[in-house]
Amino acid sequence: MKTHRVLVWMVPLGCAAWLGACGVEQPAPQCTVGRGDHAVRYTLKTGTGTCSLKTAEIVGAQVFREPGSGVPPSLVLKPKPLADNAGNDANPTHSVTSxxxxxxxxxxEDGVCAVPGMSEARQTVNLxxxxxxxxxxxxxGLRIQGQAAIPGTQxxxxxxxxxxxCTATYEAVGVxxxxxxxxxxxGPDGKPVTVRDPRVCEQPRPGLSIDPAFPVTCDDSTNLCVLDGQPPVLKP
Structure with missing residues (x-):
């Protein structure tokens, strides 16, 4: 794997909601991924016990690229559960990133950027x-959508x-x-309270928002806005 690279943050600006402005004459964007946190929905394929309980979680992502080299970039993924506990790893030689x-x-030609395999992220957790x-x-088997309308965001x-x-395998779908x-x-006592509201998934917000053309739903167990469907997917 390539390890010595100039770090280039790639921030995709989706135009799925304005497809009229993303005509076929536009060149395909380079393979990339949304810089920052992705909401990943899991569907269990095999496994039981504690390992089989994942439904959704946050996974950080970024791309390393050598500008102008023509060399395919590298992808780094960092699951939030490992990142949150990085300072407590009993084995400091472990990496929380893949x-x-x-x-x-x-x-x-199918508009997909592929990353066939990644290194293992491992952590020894103190109990x-x-x-x-x-x-x-x-x-x-990562398949990242690279079309102009969905540049690294599904x-x-x-x-x-x-x-x-225990071990479990999942199909992962990220947005x-x-x-x-x-x-x-x-609240009634005048103090702020957090309320679940699925409508938030599709509301514009300061800073980053999910592309309004993406169908999303609110995960019941994590309150994460996750993609509703299989990439590439846009609202009818």
Whole structure:
């Protein structure tokens, strides 16, 4: 894998809501991914026990590119559960990020940018009583949408997740950016309270918002706005 690169943050500005401005005459964008947090929806394929309970979570993503080199970029993924516990890893040699290479610099004829495999992200988590548990993420078969209308903001992959003695595999579907379907309001005691509100997923907001042309839904267990459908998907 390529390890020495100039870091270039790629911020895709989706134009799915304005497809009239994204005509076929426009050149295909380079393979990239939304810079920052993605909301990833999981569908269990195999596994039982603790490892089989994932429904959705935040995964950070970024691209490394050598400008002007013509060399396909590299992708880094960082699951939030590992990132949040990075300072407590009992084994400091572990990496909480996964690294993999795109196969091409530009999307293929199907508009997809592929990352066939990635390195393992692993963490030794300290538990109460002085025991530890090994947690790992292994991503494979990433297919990142690279069309002008969906530049790195929808993707699929397979995740093999291990925790202690159990292992589960999932179909992962990511959307950028990660948004929580909650809002703040004032409670009866005058204090702020957080209220679940699925409408937030489709509301414009300062800074980053999910493309209004993307169909999204509010995940019941995590309150994350996740993609409703299989990439590439736009509202009718």
């Amino acid at each position: 690294l993999g290479d795109f196969t091409t610099e530009y999307p293929g 109460e009583g002085g025991t530890t548990v090994e947690v790992s993420y292994r991503w494979s 993707w699929t992959a397979e995740l093999t997740y291990s925790e202690g003695d 950028f950016p990660a948004i929580l379907c909650v809002r703040q309001e004032t």
